[in-house]
Amino acid sequence: MRMALTLGGALAGLALAAAVLSAVWTPYDAGQMAIADKLRPPSAAHWFGTDHFGRDILSMAMLGAQTSMAVALVAVVIGMGLGVPLGLLAAARRGTWVDEIVMRGNDLVFAFPSLVIAILITAVRGPSALNAMIAIGIFNIPVFARVTRGAALPVWVLDYIRAARVSGKGAGLISLQHVLPNIAGLLIVQATIQFSLGILAEAGLSYVGLGAQPPTPSWGRMLAEAQTMVTLAPHVAVIPGLCILLTVLGLNLLGDGLRDALDPRLRVPR
């Protein structure tokens, strides 16, 4: 259990550190081409080798971490910013038409496969990292609304909530002061899960050309560009894929570890 938290924290921390560091420093200029050095395998000069334009893959992967994390983070913020208030509202007005409308609206968005939402949005607004954020964010809204409502409902029947009501507090204030702090742990865990799903989704969208556009490096586009090169120089495809795999794995382990640490009642029996 501790191991999940440590390993997850280390992997996710490494990706985060690379993303932050890339804002001020990368080993090489990620856009700098050197055709004479193309498709070089990993070496002391280029730890991750070079791609078909001779660009340094480590520098590109570091900037790719920045793109992935920025997109996934904003998507989580969009999802939480709209989904959590909706879920709190539905729980506070449970059984009424407000609850019904919020939940049916959720079902409606949920019935659209996430990729189709993303494709529709990028078709309307054009492909870009920003639109990938919006597309993944919209998919996150019903997830957070559902989780929030589901977790808030049992809190609403507890004695101290009744006491708060008797003392004259309104539903909005109770939701903010008493319900939200009680379900915060669960929301943090869900946020790590959606964050890791966001990274996978961003990679997928960029891979089909709907995410970050050149010259912004992104793991998904690095993989798309590597596809034709994979037989000549497998490292071009293996490294961005490993970046995605290890980051998502780290975040998932971190989510599991946090869930156990924050709320022992949610612990999955081992």
Added chain:
Amino acid sequence: MLRYLSRRMIVLGLSLLAASALIFSVTELVPGDPASFMLGTGAQPETLAALRQQMGLDRPLPLRYAAWAGAILQGDFGTSFTYRTPVGAMIAQRLQVSLPLALMALALAVAVALPVGLYGAARRGRAGGGLAMGATQLGIALPNFWFAMLLVLVFAVRLRWLPAGGFPGWSDPGAALKSLILPVVALALPQAAILARVLRSALVETQAQDYIRTARAKGLTSGQTLRRHALRNALIPVLTILGMQFSFLLAGAIIIENVFSLPGLGRMIFQAITQRDLIVVQSAVLVLVAAVNAVTFLVDLAYGAVDPRLRRA
């Protein structure tokens, strides 16, 4: 049961109505006029106006929606702007790839997840169980399109056992199946990892129940109780995930269809959007959403079959 069924049918109808309105209005926001897209940049204004009128694009939005939705109710999905063929036939043709792909991927996911989940639950707290669950963590984090590229590299390029992409059609079933093997594996394994984890945690939870203790006290081994008693009781969460996965596999295969150049439904939507073939996008997305809703409905019905207690509710 009958009341429940009729209520669910009404909800199903209403959500499809809402979904169709949403799809129609969103696709209307797509910039670019289909008529000018068809005629190209050098088109005369009169020709453009005539084509817009012929395609019904000059009518107000609510009227166009009513015409589209009304036609769909009669089984007419419209005619593709780009290919001038009925959209219904196009969807049916693409489903010949997408449906078998989704069903085979789902079957493979279940076939892998069932033993892994059972093993993980039986060997809970031991090295074997930990190893199985570690493998599922890796599977969940695996981007399926990257996995697909690696599969192509090994099985198509190096070993030359299977084709790297394309679909020859069902006239040669052997070749068709062969071309679907790698896409099915790429789609199924990450899903199997999710399914195995859900199954394992559901099994572990049911193992704490009194009837399991009774079964053990009667002399059944832990493996026997797991298979005969716990498994059936653990199926509800598994069914929920299966329903969601089927929808994902049907629509979310877009990326895998791209990797393997498969003419599936997802790829058709993708291409239709770039060609501004809005009628194809609208009808195909509606079919997908209807399929997702129908699967959710079937899963709800299956709950009753798996757990008799839910039939009375």
